[in-house]
Amino acid sequence: MRCLNCNTVIAESDVSCYSCGAQCTTPVRAQQRGLPVPYIGLTLMLVGMFGYVFLNRPVTLAMLKEHKMIALACGLAGFFVGLFIDAFLWWHRDKKR
Numbered sequence: 001m002r003c004l005n006c007n008t009v010i011a012e013s014d015v016s017c018y019s020c021g022a023q024c025t026t027p028v029r030a031q032q033r034g035l036p037v038p039y040i041g042l043t044l045m046l047v048g049m050f051g052y053v054f055l056n057r058p059v060t061l062a063m064l065k066e067h068k069m070i071a072l073a074c075g076l077a078g079f080f081v082g083l084f085i086d087a088f089l090w091w092h093r094d095k096k097r
């Protein structure tokens with residue numbers, strides 16, 4: 001996390017900033033703006049896309065266009081499955097704090 005006063009990077013467990021001594025009670029996640037990155041969703045998207053291509057080797061040039069669409073669909077499906085897991089983990093993490 002970062003100190004709200006001087007923006008020095010400090011450990012999560014630090015109660016006060018070692019640089020300026022200010023109280024640091026705001027967790028880093030509350031300081032971050034925007035949505036968290038769905039890492040599992042992105043990973044499963046790549047796994048779905050490349051996994052499909054890998055399982056259907058060899059793909060000829062004529063088949064490529066059709067298989068590209070299916071591979072993208074697999075990636076999209078994987079992304080939503082991963083997003084679901086990510087959402088669950090975010091929710092779980094929120095509950096634990």
Ligand SMILES: [Zn+2]
Pocket residue numbers: 003004005006007008017018019020021022
């Ligand atoms: Zn500070």
